[in-house]
Amino acid sequence: MNARRLIPTAALAGAVALGATALTACSGATAAGDGKDGKLDVVASFYPMQFLAEQIGKEHVSVGTLTKPGVEPHDLEITPKQTAQLGEADVILYLKSLQPAVDKAVAQSGVKNTVDAATLTELEEHGTSGQAHEGEEGHEEHAEGDGHNHGEAGADPHIWLDPVKYAEVAKGVGAALSKADPDHAADYKKNADELAAKLAALDTEFKDGLKNTATKTFITTHSAFGYLAERYGLDQEGISGVDPESEPSPARMKELQAVSKKDNVSTVFFETLASDKTAKTLAQDTGLKTDVLDPLEGITDKSQGADYFEVMRSNLKNLQKALGTK
The missing domain is CATH 3.40.50.1980 (Nitrogenase molybdenum iron protein domain)
Structure with a gap:
């Protein structure tokens, strides 16, 4: 087995930010919704975060994603206009260090209620046996050896591919949505628990299979x-x-x-x-x-x-x- 080193999680910090619109599917040209439907406007950085928001938020949220289907997430670029539109979201759900352009846009957005999925579970380092990373200054130990900048100490961000870790993130997202929209907190918790149960079943399928x-x-x-x-x-x-x-x-x-x-x-x-x-x-x-x-x-x-x-x-x-x- 590959060696691993646990990276301590940071505490989730979430506060309600009042906003009217959210970025839609992500060519970035337009914003969706006018805030009159009463739904929580959530912007997700890419598909695994979008899936969580949709499954946990259901009818109470309007979800947009920064990464269009078919776009390699690591290569995403965000325009200043998109960053400005991003600032109108109620909640931003992303995975810090996976997409540098998103990290920068989130920092510039001014949205207080941002949820970094990497803080909701423990990140690990993974090394591919025998694989060197010559010429990659400052990143001698890359997460999973895929050469992307994965942030602190080479932590691997691909947590959603482990159903157990993804379930931990799901529960954290449920708690964050509850803080942002207390009126529907019970629904968010119920939906998060149901999703976690489905992920536990998936874990069993993989374990047995x-x-x-x-x-x-x-x-x-x-x-x-x-x-x-x-x-x-x-x-x-x-x-x-x-x-x-x-x-x-x-x-x-x-x-x-x-x-x-x-x-x-x-x-x-x-x-x-x-x-x-x-x-x-x-x-x-x-x-x-x-x-x-x-x-x-x-x-x-x-x-x-x-x-x-x-x-x-x-x-x-x-x-x-x-x-x-x-």
């Missing part, structure tokens, strides 16, 4: 699955370590060829929002298959499911097939 496998090692272009691997006793090996679409070094390819033989790896995974070029390159060199392991950073018509739960269950099936479930 990955208990007995021929191998515990999987190879993926986007090293986003450290929490999932840690939770279910698996080992993740990332290809390039810097970007899902970047070319892996010859040395890394050689390492992975050796790993695939040693650990009886059958499949190289790629994701829906990035090219499968690197996965196919390694697969051709090693005689392996390719398949999708979706980091769930966005839902598109190419996704193997319509929402978080459907895609996670598709991920489980693909892992079971690749790892040789007994």
Whole structure:
């Protein structure tokens, strides 16, 4: 298993900010709602945060997202106009360090009721075995080795891919919405508890489904699955370590060829929002298959499911097939 180091959580700070409109789907050109429908205006940074807001807020909230479907969240850029519109939200739900542009916009927005999902559970560091990060000054230990700036001490932000941690975040979001909209606090708590129960059931599905496998090692272009691997006793090996679409070094390819033989790896995974070029390159060199392991950073018509739960269950099936479930 990969070593991990827990990073203490910060306390959630939330206060009610009165606002009238929220940013919509996120090309950023327009704002939605005029505040007359009585709903809480929530802006989510990207899909996993949007899903929480919708599932917990339901009819009491109007949810917009900063990241359009199909856009790689790490690459998001936000205009000054969008930042100004962001300041009109009642609540901002984001994951600090995942999207630097969002962090900057949130800081400039002036909205007091901001919810950083990273403060609602414990972040960990994950390292991909044998993977170096040459030339990345100041970031010798990157979260999951994917090369993004993940903030303090290389903490891995991909918490939503662990149903247990995602459930912890869900409860924190429920509490934050209750503070922002006390009149509907009971509904927010009920919805958050129901979502947490569904996530607990999903956790059981993964635990049972990955208990007995021929191998515990999987190879993926986007090293986003450290929490999932840690939770279910698996080992993740990332290809390039810097970007899902970047070319892996010859040395890394050689390492992975050796790993695939040693650990009886059958499949190289790629994701829906990035090219499968690197996965196919390694697969051709090693005689392996390719398949999708979706980091769930966005839902598109190419996704193997319509929402978080459907895609996670598709991920489980693909892992079971690749790892040789007994």
